[in-house]
Amino acid sequence: MAANKNKNQSSLVLHKVIMVGSGGVGKSALTLQFMYDEFVEDYEPTKADSYRKKVVLDGEEVQIDILDTAGQEDYAAIRDNYFRSGEGFLLVFSITEHESFTATAEFREQILRVKAEEDKIPLLVVGNKSDLEDRRQVPMDEARGKAEEWGVQYVETSAKTRANVDKVFFDLMREVRTKKMSENKDKNGKKSGKSKKGFKQRC
Amino acid sequence: MAEGGGSVQRLRRQLESNSFQAEQYVKLLSQQSDGDRDLQEHRQRIQSLADETAQSLKRNVYQNYRQFIETAKEISYLEGEMYQLSHILTEQKSIMESVTQALLYTDRSEAARELQTAFPKEAEEGKVRNLTTLLEKVEGCKNLLETPGRYLVYNGDLTEFDVDNMALIQKVHAFLMNDCLLIATSVPNRRGIYKYNALHNLDDLAVVNVKENPPMKDMFKILMFPESRIFQAENAKIKKEWLEILEQTKKNKALNEKQKQEETTPQLPVVPEIPANPFIDEDGTFDEVEVDLTIDWIQELPEDLDVCIAQRNFEGAVDLLDKLNSYLEDKPLTHPVKELKSKVDERVRQLTDVLVFELSPDRSLRGGPKATRRAVSQLVRLGQSTKACELFLKNQAAAVQTAIRQLRIEGATLLYIHKLCNVFFTSLLETAKEFEMDFAENHGCYSAFIVWSRLALKMFVDAFSKQVFDSKESLSTVAECVKVAKEHCKQLSEIGLDLTFILHTLLVKDIKAALQSYKDIVIEATKHRNSEEMWRRMNLMTPEVLGKLREEMRNCGINNFDQYTGDDCWVNISYTIVAFTKQTMAFLEEALKLYFPELHMVLLECLMEIILVAIQHVDYSLRCEQESEKKAFIRQNASFLYENVLVVVEKRFEEGVGKPAKQLQELRNSSRLVRVNPESTTSVV
Numbered sequence: 001m002a003a004n005k006n007k008n009q010s011s012l013v014l015h016k017v018i019m020v021g022s023g024g025v026g027k028s029a030l031t032l033q034f035m036y037d038e039f040v041e042d043y044e045p046t047k048a049d050s051y052r053k054k055v056v057l058d059g060e061e062v063q064i065d066i067l068d069t070a071g072q073e074d075y076a077a078i079r080d081n082y083f084r085s086g087e088g089f090l091l092v093f094s095i096t097e098h099e100s101f102t103a104t105a106e107f108r109e110q111i112l113r114v115k116a117e118e119d120k121i122p123l124l125v126v127g128n129k130s131d132l133e134d135r136r137q138v139p140m141d142e143a144r145g146k147a148e149e150w151g152v153q154y155v156e157t158s159a160k161t162r163a164n165v166d167k168v169f170f171d172l173m174r175e176v177r178t179k180k181m182s183e184n185k186d187k188n189g190k191k192s193g194k195s196k197k198g199f200k201q202r203c
Numbered sequence: 204m205a206e207g208g209g210s211v212q213r214l215r216r217q218l219e220s221n222s223f224q225a226e227q228y229v230k231l232l233s234q235q236s237d238g239d240r241d242l243q244e245h246r247q248r249i250q251s252l253a254d255e256t257a258q259s260l261k262r263n264v265y266q267n268y269r270q271f272i273e274t275a276k277e278i279s280y281l282e283g284e285m286y287q288l289s290h291i292l293t294e295q296k297s298i299m300e301s302v303t304q305a306l307l308y309t310d311r312s313e314a315a316r317e318l319q320t321a322f323p324k325e326a327e328e329g330k331v332r333n334l335t336t337l338l339e340k341v342e343g344c345k346n347l348l349e350t351p352g353r354y355l356v357y358n359g360d361l362t363e364f365d366v367d368n369m370a371l372i373q374k375v376h377a378f379l380m381n382d383c384l385l386i387a388t389s390v391p392n393r394r395g396i397y398k399y400n401a402l403h404n405l406d407d408l409a410v411v412n413v414k415e416n417p418p419m420k421d422m423f424k425i426l427m428f429p430e431s432r433i434f435q436a437e438n439a440k441i442k443k444e445w446l447e448i449l450e451q452t453k454k455n456k457a458l459n460e461k462q463k464q465e466e467t468t469p470q471l472p473v474v475p476e477i478p479a480n481p482f483i484d485e486d487g488t489f490d491e492v493e494v495d496l497t498i499d500w501i502q503e504l505p506e507d508l509d510v511c512i513a514q515r516n517f518e519g520a521v522d523l524l525d526k527l528n529s530y531l532e533d534k535p536l537t538h539p540v541k542e543l544k545s546k547v548d549e550r551v552r553q554l555t556d557v558l559v560f561e562l563s564p565d566r567s568l569r570g571g572p573k574a575t576r577r578a579v580s581q582l583v584r585l586g587q588s589t590k591a592c593e594l595f596l597k598n599q600a601a602a603v604q605t606a607i608r609q610l611r612i613e614g615a616t617l618l619y620i621h622k623l624c625n626v627f628f629t630s631l632l633e634t635a636k637e638f639e640m641d642f643a644e645n646h647g648c649y650s651a652f653i654v655w656s657r658l659a660l661k662m663f664v665d666a667f668s669k670q671v672f673d674s675k676e677s678l679s680t681v682a683e684c685v686k687v688a689k690e691h692c693k694q695l696s697e698i699g700l701d702l703t704f705i706l707h708t709l710l711v712k713d714i715k716a717a718l719q720s721y722k723d724i725v726i727e728a729t730k731h732r733n734s735e736e737m738w739r740r741m742n743l744m745t746p747e748v749l750g751k752l753r754e755e756m757r758n759c760g761i762n763n764f765d766q767y768t769g770d771d772c773w774v775n776i777s778y779t780i781v782a783f784t785k786q787t788m789a790f791l792e793e794a795l796k797l798y799f800p801e802l803h804m805v806l807l808e809c810l811m812e813i814i815l816v817a818i819q820h821v822d823y824s825l826r827c828e829q830e831s832e833k834k835a836f837i838r839q840n841a842s843f844l845y846e847n848v849l850v851v852v853e854k855r856f857e858e859g860v861g862k863p864a865k866q867l868q869e870l871r872n873s874s875r876l877v878r879v880n881p882e883s884t885t886s887v888v
Binding site: 011012014047050051052053067078082084085 | 412419
């Protein structure tokens with residue numbers, strides 16, 4: 001299968017993005033808004049859905065593959081398998097629910113653990129539901145501070161108003177692209193460091 | 204032209220005929236020809252005929268070719284149909300499998316439960332066999348079967364696509380086992396045969412639903428680091444099935460592993476397990492209806508069961524189980540319920556084991572059948588009536604055997620037999636009553652009891668025979684013993700159990716042997732007496748002794764003995780005949796005590812043999828005796844034998860048996876000729 005990936009050079013570059021976060025923070029809503037420009041009001045817990053779309057990233061046509069995962073706790077055990085397949089992560093929480101913000105630290109830990117052999121992992125912290133300012137529980141500064149501590153970008157979005165929705169996906173894709181390019185350079189020098197399993201702390 | 208056409212026709216017929224010989228034809232032609240013009244013409248005719256033949260040949264070939272193509276088309280069409288058919292069959296097979304799977308889970312009926320707990324191995328074996336036949340179709344994966352307990356959950360055709368560019372890669376057939384997913388590619392030119400492609404452990408893979416986005420349709424993704432594969436199902440319904448079944452299987456696997464861990468550490472308190480796992484309850488997407496398992500007694504149920512079992516409070520344990528079953532009866536079989544059930548089932552197994560141990564024959568022999576009632580009734584309530592019945596009867600058999608063994612063998616056989624019968628038939632009666640009480644609801648078990656009774660009776664007869672027949676007791680003792688046994692046996696009929704026939708069947712061989720050996724004794728004694736025959740009247744010395752003999756004869760049924768007695772102390776019959784009469788009548792009386800229809804022929808033959816000895820003796824003596832006085836005395840003896848003794852024997856036999864003995868009458872009548880006309884028989888000998 002690995003051989004198949006490189007077989008067809010004519011196909012578009014594929015960036016694999018994973019939506020991560022507690023249940024009900026709006027991962028699917030963000031995805032659906034980005035994919036189909038629509039806001040889905042009904043809440044139905046996701047198990048694991050995959051989306052694919054052609055987009056133009058800085059003048060280059062690419063494909064984005066979005067894996068929308070389940071936030072619910074009972075999927076925790078199988079989450080590792082999902083995380084392994086991702087190249088970039090949108091770590092989503094709801095600004096109206098402080099618990100979901102606290103949970104981001106655990107999700108991040110899990111991502112780092114699963115992708116331990118990789119250097120900097122493309123990741124954005126996303127505070128969703130910014131349209132519900134009156135019910136805000138997570139102060140902007142607190143979230144921003146955390147993101148800085150982790151050395152990543154913090155963006156507030158609204159799946160309902162589409163505010164910053166495109167931005168988070170495109171910014172993440174850019175990070176993924178940058179990482180891939182630097183990896184390709186590295187590969188020319190030495191054989192891939194991917195297979196080695198080093199458990200250094202990063203990010 | 205007509206002439207030309209005719210000659211062409213003739214030529215053709217000539218060439219077509221079977222006897223056509225080219226050489227002769229050419230010879231004839233050259234003989235007849237009168238110039239080359241004639242030959243030229245002939246050549247032309249042949250040429251045109253050849254052209255015509257070639258044409259028709261071409262037409263035929265073309266026609267055949269068309270037919271050939273049509274046939275080929277038909278064949279390929281048929282092939283397609285067969286393929287479809289086989290596909291439908293496999294599909295239906297998988298449906299049947301999933302149905303049985305579902306039934307195994309949902310069927311809460313008593314029978315199914317009992318079957319599952321009683322024969323869990325068999326059910327599993329069936330699953331494994333299923334897997335075997337399916338995997339025979341896949342090359343290179345025989346080692347899959349080496350994992351015990353592995354079985355097929357689901358399988359179907361899928362199409363694999365390239366993850367990056369969505370290009371079609373290949374057609375595959377996926378087999379989902381309870382712990383892994385096998386992907387096999389189809390082998391070209393061999394339908395229904397697949398080749399091993401990859402095997403994925405269920406723990407290592409994640410399933411992703413691929414959202415519809417043309418050209419992607421009915422697809423799902425399997426992630427297994429570092430690669431992933433995309434498969435397309437035939438339609439949306441099948442894809443949904445795959446997604447659901449994959450997830451369910453993954454969950455079941457995780458659950459099983461958790462359970463196994465639990466089993467290895469049973470001392471840990473199990474109570475918090477149910478409430479401490481709120482996520483399963485929250486899993487609303489999966490369980491449409493939630494069942495409230497947070498009630499106190501349900502939460503504490505597994506532990507309470509443990510306590511009850513440990514305290515040997517079996518009734519309490521079964522009460523709890525009944526309560527749970529009635530509570531869950533109309534509830535859906537959701538995930539937490541299944542989990543609870545598997546926990547409870549584990550304890551049911553424990554409880555069954557303990558009860559089975561309680562009933563094992565080397566444990567609770569004392570106390571009679573009632574001692575086992577507790578364990579038996581609880582087992583019956585657990586739905587294990589078959590097992591309970593089997594164990595109860597085994598236990599009772601052991602108890603009866605021990606009781607028989609413990610009986611002291613008395614010097615007097617009759618005393619021992621009295622005791623033996625008492626012990627055996629009392630315990631049989633008790634067992635029967637207990638059985639009726641314990642298994643009142645389970646009529647199916649009654650036949651088992653009958654079979655058991657037969658075995659127990661066999662045990663009894665063994666002990667009986669050893670004492671009565673092997674020690675060569677006298678026939679009267681044997682008769683007495685058998686009578687005692689028969690009487691006891693009849694008492695069983697008060698509970699509707701009649702074992703008399705079985706008793707007879709078991710005894711008949713020994714009784715036959717006893718009769719025959721006693722017959723031999725009688726014959727030997729008679730012969731011995733006959734050898735010393737003097738043909739003299741008996742002198743009994745005193746009238747008292749004669750009176751006694753008269754009494755004896757009357758008891759034997761000979762009422763006109765007085766005709767044969769003289770004055771004072773004389774008897775006008777030989778000693779041998781008198782002794783013979785007494786012995787034979789005694790034998791007959793005892794034998795009639797033993798009598799049952801199976802013994803009819805044996806008894807009859809014995810009697811005939813005995814009587815023949817006496818008859819021959821009298822007849823022989825009569826023929827050989829020359830003295831007329833003695834001859835007259837012998838005649839008198841003979842008439843006593845024939846007219847009294849034999850008649851009485853026949854009468855007694857008829858009375859005792861209930862039907863006349865024709866053979867005995869014939870014996871008497873055939874001999875009469877000899878007696879009436881003794882002179883004529885000299886030539887016979």
